[in-house]
Amino acid sequence: MWFFRSPEIVFGEGALEYLAQVQGTKALIVTDENIAALGFVEKVQAKLREAGMQASVFSEVEPNPCLQTVQRGAQVALAYEPDWIIGLGGGSCLDAAKSIWIQYERPDLAPDDVAPIGRLNLRQKAHLIAIPTTSGTGAEVTWPIVLTDLDEHRKVSVGHSENIPDLAIIDPAFVLNLPAQVTADTGMDVLTHAVEGYTSHWRNDFTDGLCLKAVQLVFDYLPHAYERGTEDSEARERMHNAATIAGLGFGNSMAAAAHALGHSMGALLPIPHGRAVGLCLPYTIEFTVRGYLPTRYAEIARFLGLPAADEEEAAGSLVQAIRDLARRIDQPLSLQGAGISREVFEAQLPALVENALNDSAMTVALRFPEDEEVEQILRYVYEGRLVDF
Numbered sequence: 056m057w058f059f060r061s062p063e064i065v066f067g068e069g070a071l072e073y074l075a076q077v078q079g080t081k082a083l084i085v086t087d088e089n090i091a092a093l094g095f096v097e098k099v100q101a102k103l104r105e106a107g108m109q110a111s112v113f114s115e116v117e118p119n120p121c122l123q124t125v126q127r128g129a130q131v132a133l134a135y136e137p138d139w140i141i142g143l144g145g146g147s148c149l150d151a152a153k154s155i156w157i158q159y160e161r162p163d164l165a166p167d168d169v170a171p172i173g174r175l176n177l178r179q180k181a182h183l184i185a186i187p188t189t190s191g192t193g194a195e196v197t198w199p200i201v202l203t204d205l206d207e208h209r210k211v212s213v214g215h216s217e218n219i220p221d222l223a224i225i226d227p228a229f230v231l232n233l234p235a236q237v238t239a240d241t242g243m244d245v246l247t248h249a250v251e252g253y254t255s256h257w258r259n260d261f262t263d264g265l266c267l268k269a270v271q272l273v274f275d276y277l278p279h280a281y282e283r284g285t286e287d288s289e290a291r292e293r294m295h296n297a298a299t300i301a302g303l304g305f306g307n308s309m310a311a312a313a314h315a316l317g318h319s320m321g322a323l324l325p326i327p328h329g330r331a332v333g334l335c336l337p338y339t340i341e342f343t344v345r346g347y348l349p350t351r352y353a354e355i356a357r358f359l360g361l362p363a364a365d366e367e368e369a370a371g372s373l374v375q376a377i378r379d380l381a382r383r384i385d386q387p388l389s390l391q392g393a394g395i396s397r398e399v400f401e402a403q404l405p406a407l408v409e410n411a412l413n414d415s416a417m418t419v420a421l422r423f424p425e426d427e428e429v430e431q432i433l434r435y436v437y438e439g440r441l442v443d444f
């Protein structure tokens with residue numbers, strides 16, 4: 056038995072208008088200082104007023120939100136008693152909103168004590184809306200939450216399928232002015248979600264089409280969104296759709312080895328999530344196709360119209376297409392190219408290997424690497440050399 060989970064999704068130009076039709080009395084908007092400074096909060100508040108709702112704002116979410124921030128947000132919610140929680144921002148804001156909502160509904164549970172088993176019985180007090188302002192994480196349609204425990208210097212992965220948002224508003228107006236660097240980093244995250252969602256052990260009939268479509272949208276529109284920015288509203292809109300479509304794909308399947316390596320790097324090196332996973336993706340494809348057949352990379356390559364006479368040629372074509380895309384949007388092709396010094400890399404290597412092997416995304420990779428193989432792959436990623444085992 057398996058499930059396909061999704062919020063109600065409103066997308067395209069003017070999608071935010073739908074907020075004026077939501078029924079309720081009070082909303083708590085969970086966001087960060089940057090989003091508040093961009094004037095996005097006022098846009099959301101205006102629509103809530105049209106809906107006859109009051110709104111309060113919690114704008115203390117930081118990148119990689121910590122348990123303490125979530126607890127403060129939950130105190131605000133408990134005092135304000137909203138019937139809607141609205142996450143507005145990138146993945147960090149959406150994760151914080153999910154976690155604050157759970158704490159508000161279930162103050163008896165610690166934020167790091169939310170596991171995907173049993174029942175949470177959410178939606179007794181409020182429902183959740185997610186409004187992404189980047190085109191990347193897919194957090195608007197997925198349920199896992201990543202928080203940071205400042206006291207113990209660790210990341211905690213929590214969440215339950217019940218905490219998937221009720222409504223996701225995919226309005227391209229929120230991403231029209233995204234900086235080029237953020238566009239490139241988050242776009243590589245979308246591509247990695249889609250390729251891994253299509254090739255993980257948990258891929259299924261319901262997610263395959265979503266993943267293929269998202270891969271195609273990234274190749275067609277990411278370079279334009281990066282190069283033309285505000286000038287190309289179509290590219291912005293299609294990339295915003297692609298992020299959510301890939302979120303539905305990998306969220307109902309699973310990410311794999313590039314995410315395991317990327318998560319590991321993100322915790323130990325100064326490199327954003329999307330840049331890290333996008334950098335690792337070609338290396339993990341090369342590793343997989345040399346030890347596990349058939350891989351399904353050929354299906355992706357054929358769908359994109361790339362040379363794909365056999366599995367090896369197809370994987371090679373896909374790797375080359377990913378590297379060409381990365382070059383075109385000025386993404387690094389190696390960890391060295393990402394500005395990580397050899398000293399720092401060597402010092403962190405044992406922890407990078409251990410974290411990657413313990414990451415849940417690694418367990419669904421088609422080819423599960425041994426310790427030494429993970430170390431070798433990371434060395435290839437550092438040097439930017441082709442994987443040859």
Ligand SMILES: [Zn+2]
Nearest residue numbers: 192244248332
């Ligand atoms: Zn990701």
